[in-house]
Every structure is written in structure tokens, then in C-alpha cells.
Amino acid sequence: MSRFATMPLPAAPTVTAPDGSAVRVLLSLAGGSMAHFELAPGQTSQAVSHRTVEEIWFVVAGCGEMWRRQGEHQEVVRLEPGVCLTIPVGTHFQFRAAPTLPVSAVGITMPPWPGEDEAVPVPGHW
Template structure:
């Protein structure tokens, strides 16, 4: 029900069947909430890495991310600035796990062979 003087309300986000983009790390991105939904300082995307795949290592100069794993099992490697790559061991992740990717941290992730790794990613600044 709408009224003539109702304030404009941002549209709902909806998961697309096909990926909207491929991230620099090689994962599939589905945009859920972004500037189309009046989100100007952050965004929410769904990330999928196919079963048995390993992402390319990357880092963000200005973006912080929060991940929430929905499906699959895998590993995530996060290395803070100033540390050697081999100083940090990857961690195992699965459904229900949440983690942060801090600005300037190098990171890489993998999906186990049995199923894709799928997670929600809240980004501040908006993706990409």
C-alpha cells in the first residue's frame, strides 16, 4: 500500500542466479545491497568459490570486510602488514563462522573439494 506523500523507500536486494562479477581473487560475486539500494558507505555481497578452488592472494588498501560463512568448508589465510607470509597459518572455516579482513591485510581462501565455499561479505567501503 502506498500513499501519495510516502517517503521513497530503497528497493529490496535480491540474489541473482548468475554472478554479477568476478572478484580480483577469482571468486564469484553476487551483489545483494549496494548503491542501487541507497547504501553509500557499505555493501553486502555473496561470495562463492567453486569446490576445490583456491583464490588468488589479494589485499585491500581502503576496504574492510566481515565474512559470514553460509555453506561449504575451506581455509582462510590472513596476514597482517609487516609479517612474513609464512608467519601465519590458515584457519578452517565452515557454516556459522564469521571473520574480519582488515584493511592492508593480505588474504587468500580455498574451498574443500566436496562443495563450494559460499559466504556473505559486508564491505565498508562499498564493493568493488
């Protein structure tokens, strides 16, 4: 039987993601893990693709853009509070913050994040 887990959002980033975003690692269960991602104003992440995990992101603060590509299909969407998006396995993606505002999102990774080798650098949009 699993025990309940509870935690506050860490005040400072826990790690830097392979894409360069500041990450506050949250909780995980057998089926998935959760984290808070943030880019500073004007910052652009490194474009990456995940080998085995997929993610769902929900933007909680700030403003920016997300580029995603699967094969020939690609799009850029605006990131603002209330926007939810998916990043299926193998999707190339990159995000950036507005020039004057950071952008923050909470993401669920399924299955849980396996480690640094999961993200593979890919050619980016910006």
C-alpha cells in the first residue's frame, strides 16, 4: 500500500532540465511524475525530443510560445495561463519566454522521468 505524499512548490529550482529550463521537481507515482518548468524573460530552451516519455503541460504564469514538430507537421502555439498542451513521445519541441515575462508551466511526465539521457537535442525552430 502506498503512502500519501504532499509537498509545497520548492522556492528554488531543483535541477536544470536538458533543454535549459529551471525545474522544480515535484511528486511522482508509478505511472508518472510532475514538475514545474520555468524560463526567464527572453530565454529560449534548447530544442529536444524525448526517447520514451510523453508529457502534458499546463501553463500557470507568464507568456511565451511553444514549437512542436512530428514528422512534417509542426506548429507554434502561444503559452499563457490556462493553456494545456501535449508532447507525445518523439515530438521535437522548444519553448521560449516573452521578452519581458518569464513563462511557467506544470508538467506531468508519463512514465516518470527516467534521467538525463531521456532528452535528445534536435534542430530547433528559434
